[in-house]
Every structure is written in C-alpha cells, then in structure tokens.
Amino acid sequence: MLLSTTRVSVHQLRRYATTAVPKDKDHYHLVVVGGGAGGLSIAAKFTEVLTTLDKGKVVVIEPNEMHYYQPMWTLVGAGIKTVAQSGRPMASVMPRQVKWIRDRCVSIEPDHNRVRLSGANGVLSYDFLVVAVGIHIDWNRVKGLTDALKTPGVCSNYSVETVTKTLPAIEGIKEGNAIFTFPNTAIKCAGAPQKIMYLADAYWRQHGIRDKINITYNTALGVIFGVPKYAKALNKIVDQKNINVNYRHNLVEVVADKKEAVFEDLASNERKRFKYDMLHVTPPMSAPPLVSSLADPQSGGYMSVNKETLQHVKYENIFGIGDCTNAPTSKTAAAVAAQTGVVSRNLLAVMKGKKPYAHYDGYTSCPLVTGNNKCILAEFDYNLEPLETFPIDQSKESRLMYYMKKDLMPNMYWNGLLKGIWNGPQFYRRIMHLGMGK
Numbered sequence: 275m276l277l278s279t280t281r282v283s284v285h286q287l288r289r290y291a292t293t294a295v296p297k298d299k300d301h302y303h304l305v306v307v308g309g310g311a312g313g314l315s316i317a318a319k320f321t322e323v324l325t326t327l328d329k330g331k332v333v334v335i336e337p338n339e340m341h342y343y344q345p346m347w348t349l350v351g352a353g354i355k356t357v358a359q360s361g362r363p364m365a366s367v368m369p370r371q372v373k374w375i376r377d378r379c380v381s382i383e384p385d386h387n388r389v390r391l392s393g394a395n396g397v398l399s400y401d402f403l404v405v406a407v408g409i410h411i412d413w414n415r416v417k418g419l420t421d422a423l424k425t426p427g428v429c430s431n432y433s434v435e436t437v438t439k440t441l442p443a444i445e446g447i448k449e450g451n452a453i454f455t456f457p458n459t460a461i462k463c464a465g466a467p468q469k470i471m472y473l474a475d476a477y478w479r480q481h482g483i484r485d486k487i488n489i490t491y492n493t494a495l496g497v498i499f500g501v502p503k504y505a506k507a508l509n510k511i512v513d514q515k516n517i518n519v520n521y522r523h524n525l526v527e528v529v530a531d532k533k534e535a536v537f538e539d540l541a542s543n544e545r546k547r548f549k550y551d552m553l554h555v556t557p558p559m560s561a562p563p564l565v566s567s568l569a570d571p572q573s574g575g576y577m578s579v580n581k582e583t584l585q586h587v588k589y590e591n592i593f594g595i596g597d598c599t600n601a602p603t604s605k606t607a608a609a610v611a612a613q614t615g616v617v618s619r620n621l622l623a624v625m626k627g628k629k630p631y632a633h634y635d636g637y638t639s640c641p642l643v644t645g646n647n648k649c650i651l652a653e654f655d656y657n658l659e660p661l662e663t664f665p666i667d668q669s670k671e672s673r674l675m676y677y678m679k680k681d682l683m684p685n686m687y688w689n690g691l692l693k694g695i696w697n698g699p700q701f702y703r704r705i706m707h708l709g710m711g712k
C-alpha cells in the first residue's frame with residue numbers, strides 16, 4: 275500500500291529507471307499489463323492509431339491464449355450466442371507491432387519502474403506503464419459455491435468455464451424456484467445479474483411453464499439499479515413479470531446437497547435459507563492483489579487514479595484503465611471505451627513532457643436486456659446522470675437497442691475498441707443532440 279501521497283515526476287522516475295534497469299533487452303518504452311479490453315485498446319492506440327511506436331517498444335503482458343468478449347456471456351447463458359462466438363485467439367487480436375509476452379505479472383514495483391513476471395521472463399523495466407488487469411472474482415468467498423457450481427442447476431455467466439452451465443440450468447427446470455443473485459461488492463457490469471433473469475423468464479414463458487416457476491432476485495443492493503431513471507423502469511418490469519425482489523440479501527453459502535442457498539439479510543444480520551431448483555450466482559469480486567502497490571488506503575485495494583485523467587495519483591508515468599482502478603463508475607467495457615481516448619491522449623502528453631489534459635466524465639453504459647428482443651440502454655456518468663446517445667427516452671424497452679446489443683456491439687468491440695479506434699459514443703451523442711448537452 276502507498277503510504278505517502280508525494281507525487282513522483284516522470285523525470286525522477288526516469289532517473290530511478292536508469293539506475294534500476296536490469297538489462298537493455300528487458301526495457302520497454304511502454305509496458306501494458308493485461309491484454310483484455312483496456313490493455314489491447316491502449317496497445318493499439320500506441321502502435322497503430324495515435325503513435326506508431328516501433329515493434330519492441332510496446333509490450334503487453336497477458337497469460338491467456340484466448341481473449342473473450344465478456345459482454346456476450348449474457349447472451350451465451352441464454353442460448354442466443356455460443357461461447358465460441360465470444361472468444362478469439364489472443365494472437366489474432368494482439369496489435370501487430372506489439373510484443374506479446376505470454377506470462378503473468380506477479381508484482382509491480384513503481385518506485386523502480388519495473389514489473390516482475392512469473393516465468394522465465396523475470397523482470398521488465400519501463401518508461402511508462404498502463405495497468406489493465408480487470409477485476410478479481412472471489413468464488414471462494416461464498417462457502418460451498420465452487421463445489422455447487424459442479425452440480426446441475428447452479429450456474430454463473432461470470433466465467434468462461436461456468437457460462438456454459440447456464441442454458442442447461444434454464445432448460446433443466448420445469449417447476450420450482452429459480453434464484454438470481456447480486457453480491458455485496460463492486461462487480462463488473464452491474465446489470466448482468468438481472469439481464470439473465472429476464473432472458474430466463476422469457477424462455478419459460480415461451481415454453482408455457484412460467485407459472486410453475488417462482489423467480490426470486492436476491493440482491494445485496496438496496497435498489498434494483500443505481501441510476502434512478504432506469505431503476506424506475508426496471509421496478510415496473512419486475513412487477514409486470516411477477517418477480518420477487520429481496521433487497522439487502524447477500525449470498526453467503528450454497529448447500530448443494532440440500533439445494534439451499536443461504537443469504538445474509540444485511541438489514542437484520544439474520545441468515546435466511548432459500549430452496550432452489552435453479553441458482554444463477556453473480557460472485558463477489560475485488561481488486562486484483564497485483565495492484566496493491568498502486569492502491570492507497572481510500573481506494574479499497576483498487577489502483578488509485580485521478581478520476582478525471584486516469585493517471586496514477588502518485589506516479590506520473592503510470593495510468594490505469596478499466597475494472598482494476600478506483601474510478602468511481604460502473605465497471606464495463608463501455609466505460610473502457612470512453613477511458614481509452616482519455617488515457618491515450620494523457621499518456622502521450624506525459625510522454626512529451628506535458629501535463630495530462632483530457633478528462634473522463636465517468637461515462638459507462640449497460641444494455642439491460644429485459645426479454646427476447648427488448649433492451650433498455652442505460653448510459654450515465656459519475657453523477658449517475660443519464661448520458662444518452664440517442665434523442666429518445668432510453669429507459670423505454672426497445673427492439674432497436676436489443677439488436678444493437680446483440681449484433682452491433684460485438685462488432686464495435688472487435689473492430690473498434692480492440693483496434694484503438696472506438697472511444698465511446700460521445701461524438702455521436704453530440705451530433706444526435708444537435709451539439710447540445712454533454
């Protein structure tokens with residue numbers, strides 16, 4: 275943990291770097307840790323879009339062979355897309371001029387401008403660092419969950435291993451109790467825990483068995499969604515669909531042999547047991563331990579960045595993007611898209627010895643799929659104020675938004691965000707609103 279808030283200038287860091295550089299061949303101008311949505315978009319910006327740094331100057335550290343478009347997992351869980359459609363080999367999405375080191379980063383040593391890797395690659399030093407390691411999923415924080423996920427009826431859209439269990443679980447239940455959960459932590463895509471519930475509801479209605487299934491949404495939150503405008507619409511939808519919602523209910527244990535899910539009522543501290551026939555779990559999540567050297571006592575373990583510039587609060591040559599930072603917005607790929615323009619412009623300025631100037635307003639978005647062919651496109655900023663792209667009321671269910679989510683957004687991800695050319699919809703929003711508004 276950082277104890278001091280003294281800022282360290284790029285100049286000072288360069289001096290550290292020259293004394294601490296292990297070997298020339300292990301030194302890079304820009305090191306990006308994590309080859310997910312944020313990491314690849316930044317790597318593309320610096321090799322193909324904003325600047326064309328030579329091969330060998332930009333390195334991405336990423337252990338996985340496959341890159342997944344995680345937002346598609348909602349549709350995979352409902353059988354609308356396949357898991358194969360959601361993934362591509364990492365080598366095929368890595369920008370061409372980037373050196374990919376297929377390894378896990380085990381520590382970040384910002385005072386020495388270096389990162390340590392788990393394998394034979396040892397230690398790398400850098401002039402500039404972008405950290406994009408996502409959020410950590412804590413499956414083990416719910417007692418019995420990992421074993422329960424091996425049993426029929428228990429599933430989660432939150433990993434590539436468990437998302438393939440969701441459709442069989444939806445198809446497998448003919449009557450009884452279906453429970454969907456939202457944990458007592460920050461998570462990625464705060465709408466996903468309920469989207470799969472609406473798609474399951476649609477499936478059971480289509481098959482004429484909805485009246486035999488009780489749907490319960492047990493959420494640790496006190497509201498159905500954080501933004502009042504969309505919460506109002508969603509409250510109506512859960513009423514219309516006859517879904518029971520229990521607020522401040524946090525899943526703490528799954529007893530698979532009894533098919534019981536145990537929730538802590540956060541208001542009364544009481545433990546409550548619910549019988550389930552199907553259980554979709556959104557697991558607790560936390561800051562990746564790797565970023566602890568970049569966290570501070572207020573950031574909850576997340577990498578501590580200036581919420582507007584996304585520059586590290588202490589180290590001027592370090593930026594963060596995506597789920598691993600403490601920027602107080604909802605963690606989504608849409609937020610990453612808006613952040614990538616800000617991080618890349620500010621980092622380029624710092625590389626040239628200037629101050630960061632681009633500001634992130636907290637833009638994030640969540641396509642709340644509410645049924646087959648229906649979606650509410652929530653878009654909002656740090657203040658939970660709607661920041662809608664289209665000049666219509668986006669809190670109304672729309673078929674167009676559903677097809678955008680299903681067909682257009684994957685394209686924007688693979689061919690726009692990962693190529694460094696999609697910075698979110700701000701430009702289009704201004705045009706659609708005739709230059710007025712934000």
Ligand SMILES: Cc1cc2nc3c(=O)[nH]c(=O)nc-3n(C[C@H](O)[C@H](O)[C@H](O)COP(=O)(O)OP(=O)(O)OC[C@H]3O[C@@H](n4cnc5c(N)ncnc54)[C@H](O)[C@@H]3O)c2cc1C
Pocket residue numbers: 307308309310311312313335336337338343344345346347348377378379380406407408409431432433462463466562564595596597598605606607608609610639640641
């Ligand atoms: C079910 C589900 C539904 C979602 N729906 C939506 C949606 O509808 N809309 C939306 O915008 N977003 C959605 N999201 C969220 C979105 O996928 C994430 O917010 C986004 O991927 C975050 O990007 P990131 O780069 O921060 O992290 P990731 O894309 O998760 O990438 C992190 C990368 O870092 C790598 N890494 C981790 N640790 C290390 C290490 N020690 N060393 C090196 N590399 C490391 C990982 O292997 C990974 O490749 C959804 C997510 C899920 C799971």
